[in-house]
Amino acid sequence: MSTNAQKRGFGATLWDYLTTVDHKKIAHLYLIAGGLFFLIGGLEALFIRIQLLKPNNDFVSAGLFNELLTMHGTTMIFLAAMPLVFAFMNAVMPLQIGARDVAFPFLNSLGFWLFLFGGLFLNLSWFLDAAPNAGWTSYASLSIAQTGHGIDFYALGLQIAGLGTLIGGINFLVTIINMRAPGMTYMRMPMFTWTTFVVSALILFAFPPLTVGLFLMTFDRMFGANFFDAAMGGNTIIWEHFFWIFGHPEVYILILPAFGIFSEIFAIFSRKRLFGYSSMVFATVLIGFLGFMVWAHHMFTTGLGPIANSIFAVATMAIAVPTGIKIFNWLFTMWGGSIRFTTPMLWAVAFIPSFLMGGVTGVMLGSAAQDYQYHDTYFVVAHFHYVIVGGVVFALFAGAHLYWPKMFGTMLNEVLGKITFVLFFVGFHMTFFIQHFLGLWGMPRRVFTYLPGQGFETSNVVSSIGAFLMAAGVIVLLINVIITSVKNEKVGNDPWGDGRTLEWALSSPPPYYNFKQLPLVRGLDAYWIEKMEGKKGMTPAEPLGDIHMPNNSFIPFLISLGLFIAAFGAMYHGDEGNTWGIPVLIFGLLFTIGSMFVRSIKDDHGYHIPKEELIDDNDKGVKA
């Protein structure tokens, strides 16, 4: 085990990342994997927009279009947005609460590898057989009728990835409840930590219904069950409910961390304490709670009846209240502040009107009677891209610029960052604003083409140009990342100069044990308080002592690999003349259980960093 940064070969670095249980390195893994899937999902989006550039286009076939559309949605939600959010949670949350690592470092690594193998499995569908093609919602009446293995890839891949997410959620919850530094009470936790907490609770309760739904789908398609087959007594609405009991909390799982990141940014770059901190906490919890009570607003036209529709419509509109509280709090945080328009701040300021528009169309859609008009039109497409891109993706860009120094020790170039912002911001509104009108004019969503002379031509051209502007913005960001990495100019603890929370009290990137001595937290914005009193760093809450660290492990990789192998067996066993399916399924499961068994019987007590070593690489005194 190497204890300090030395030059190492590629093989050693690779092995380090394959076995790491350090939350900061797992954050890197999530960022890289999520970023890669984000690019893949973005390419799929570009293909969609090229196909819709003109009427009767034949850039892709109708079948391929369905696959692109399904994979764009699935990839962006499950394989890009979720892991990128997880990247920031992993990188920042343990630092913000003053912990040396997460509660279960081993499970943290397991969560990542499950996600990655699930994502790989899903994307292998492009090369084997066919990609999923029933939309990201994969409604059962359509998806059990699809031939080929596309939907099987969806059901099995998401099952594996979803397991990883669930593990991650439990891990974060325990970390926040049990591992806060001395003095870090719940009501002193930074907003991003609070949103991580609420989001993890949502994951804990929202993913089991998805797990069950995916199991039912798997059993129906691969093992001859009849859950969704009406001819055998089944009922397709079961899938719809499970999907949305999961799916609605899922969108809050994405947006709440975005709120958290923006709350940090507004406070840092307005150089002011977050306005209405306690009401922010309250609003976050309330949004999390209401998020479970509104799923059927995705199903207004399913025919649940007027009573159910009314209840869910009212509940849906109620969510606008806590969200409104947040919007006003952010505005009041900026009010009278000494604002610096850095790249993260630009994204944050742009987020407010963009997200607000998505929120307003959300309330429109939440009215059940109106929803019959909007349902399955481009209006809906415009709405959810306004909340997910205008909210989540903006936050991911903002977070990437804000936390880049904390994750990698270098600053992204501000000029290039602002160019990315302008390109993406303009492109985003060009692409999606016009889609509101396309929807109102009657263009249905999920169609692979449209006829000339219906008034859709110009608007679709505008929309497609916008998509290319967004792509240009992303390319500029990639160039920025490359330039920054090549230059490799290391920065100090608090490169933005106005950091408020504990992570900015540590070096960039922090040492692998995070805190030499756990810090004493004396209030909200712990580091800011110390700075205002003229101190350089945090006051330690404990004497310097040995630090207990977990050992690296390759077992998470193996556990995930077993499920990956088993998924192939499950998928192909039903094919005509297939003999290897069941043995492979059993082998894969045994492989996973065997790996868990090894983990279980081999004691792993971790190791200690001796006090002397900590004193050695200390400049002087306390660098908590």
Place this chain on the structure above:
Amino acid sequence: MANGQINSGNPRVDIEYRRKKNAEEMKHQVITFALMIFLTLIAFVAVAYEGFTGWFIVPFILLLAGVQVVFQLFYFMHMSHEGHEAPKLFMYTGVLIAFVTILCYTTIIWW
């Protein structure tokens, strides 16, 4: 039982005390178990006995099941002890969402 150790300074006395406390708790567990068996018996008898209508039996046995689960959680799984605040919060939330889910599937699924 408190999280930390009970300490009177004299280890022998402590052990005696704790043994007695544990034994007493175990006695309560056995009583709980007897009650659970009793409730189960009533549920089975209510179903086996021909005289009741379904309108009475179904809510009745669901209530018995609910009581029995409370016994399991609070006594067998020690949720009544201190230091279970977070487990309680999350179990209650889980039960609430479980309830909403089951309510949905018994009311607004197409029949």
Place this chain on the structure above:
Amino acid sequence: MHVEEKMTVETWPAAPEKQTLEAKNKFLGFWLFLGGETVLFASLFATYLALKDSVPRSDMPLAKDLFEIPLVFAMTMILLTSSLTSVYAMYHMKNFSFKKMQVWLGITVVLGLAFLGLEIYEFNHYVHEFGHTFTSSAFGSAFYTLVGFHGAHVAFGLLWITTLIIRNSKRGLNLYNAPKYYVASLYWHFIDVVWVFIFTVVYLMGMVG
């Protein structure tokens, strides 16, 4: 306090399952997992209730044709008793009586095996006597999925507890394995909680009609 330290009756703490930070994390994390499991089983119950007696042909068996009181009663008694035996095991853990704890856990495993055997017999019976299979109807799919998920949990629990018994047989109790035993017993109780609802909702309510 080092987790591997050799403990004695005198040094054994009152709450051995929560002495170290790792143990506290394990304890809490496992409870949260059970919160998620609650929703998982609720989803399966919901599916079962939505598809109960939903069969394609009128000559196929329904819940009231299938279930019989004696078998379900025996399974229920066995599982409830196994819950008590694991409580006994934890009682002895707190008293630092390692041998007794192992014995009670062994009894728990035997009872669990008996339960599983009866369940296999039961499924076999339905398949061969009634033609009620996983693929014969939506009712069948939902029934076997719900009860089978529970059965799989029992099987996993047996593997888990057996592994613990064997792995630690030579070295006795310490603060490293005490929390492991404790969460395994929590898991076993949770299986019982689920079964209470299965025998009520699936079997008893099925017989009522």
